Amino acid sequence: MRVTKNPARDSANWDDFRELVEEMTTDPRFALRSDGADRRILERLALLFWIHGEVLEHGMDEHWEERRRNVDVLSSARQKVIDAAKNLIQEETWIKTRFQVCGTGRHTGKDIGAGTIDYLLRLRSLIDILDELEPALTQLKEKRKPRINDDQNLFLYLMAAFWKWQDHLWRHHPAVAINREIATLVEAWRHSLCREDKELDQKEVGRRIDRFQVRNKDVAGLIDSNPFKFILHFLDTESDSPSCEGLRRDDRLDQPESPDDAHGANSKGHSQNNNT
Numbered sequence: 001m002r003v004t005k006n007p008a009r010d011s012a013n014w015d016d017f018r019e020l021v022e023e024m025t026t027d028p029r030f031a032l033r034s035d036g037a038d039r040r041i042l043e044r045l046a047l048l049f050w051i052h053g054e055v056l057e058h059g060m061d062e063h064w065e066e067r068r069r070n071v072d073v074l075s076s077a078r079q080k081v082i083d084a085a086k087n088l089i090q091e092e093t094w095i096k097t098r099f100q101v102c103g104t105g106r107h108t109g110k111d112i113g114a115g116t117i118d119y120l121l122r123l124r125s126l127i128d129i130l131d132e133l134e135p136a137l138t139q140l141k142e143k144r145k146p147r148i149n150d151d152q153n154l155f156l157y158l159m160a161a162f163w164k165w166q167d168h169l170w171r172h173h174p175a176v177a178i179n180r181e182i183a184t185l186v187e188a189w190r191h192s193l194c195r196e197d198k199e200l201d202q203k204e205v206g207r208r209i210d211r212f213q214v215r216n217k218d219v220a221g222l223i224d225s226n227p228f229k230f231i232l233h234f235l236d237t238e239s240d241s242p243s244c245e246g247l248r249r250d251d252r253l254d255q256p257e258s259p260d261d262a263h264g265a266n267s268k269g270h271s272q273n274n275n276t
Contacts, residue, residue, distance in 0.1 A: 012047055013192055020188040032181050033173060038166060042159055044235050046185035049155040050193055052234070064144075071140045078130050078137070085123045092120060153212035156182060157220060158234075160209050161227035179205040 025031050034042055163178045179202040186200050213220040223230055 012051075012189075017043070017047075017188050017192040020191050021184060024184050024188060030180060030184075032184060033177065034163075034181060038162075041162060041231060041235065042181070042185055045155050045159045045162070045231070046182070047189050048234060049152050049186050050189055050195060052151065052155065068141065071137050074133070075137045075141065078134065082127050082130050085127050089120055089123055153208045154216075154219075155234075156186075156205055156209050157212045157223060158227060158231055159185075161223050162231060164224075165227050175206065176202060179203075179209070 021032070032039070159182045160178055163173065163181070183200055183202045183205045186205070189195075190197060190200070
């Protein structure tokens, strides 16, 4: 699954979106500061705020519930199976011992049991496997599906990180101005996509950015150190990497050798995303 294959993104009405942006920024005091390639990056991230997480979410509730149901079945049956296997081994041993000691020779070992010791060895392996599975089953029972808000907040954080990095290179804007611009772009897409979600103002944007940083400290730190790596991951239409990767903590993350290297990657991203 790739972001570039997202039907919602392909059908997004950019003209309608930009008209809404103009309508929402009639007050010169609140005019948007981004322009050119920078604006296009922010616009695309604002669109992904609404549509990326929902692609991942599609049908996932049922799959999480079905996984939990099967974990519960295995967990509840695990001890019963272990006890039955141990009892079977014990009874099999007792019967064969009695047959060997007291038998008359009229019946063979195959008449009395399975005729092979292999199944007893497999029963012991089954007991070992079920014992080894217990920690994993317990862990899965405690897992809960991540909330879509966390994925949405990722894109708010990316937008803010992008703005802060650009400020570091060229200019400086207060956080309230950055959050206001992010809110404007996100809200324009909400109206364009006819979403009925609650309005997102600059204060809520700030709260959600802070919440993402608190809940995802490791990821937030990686984004802050090189926001373009992650932005290009989502926006580079020529990338072969699947959209579900790129922000995992266990990924190999190559850091830029210098701010100039990182900004060079950003310039590449700009050239690849000039067309909307």
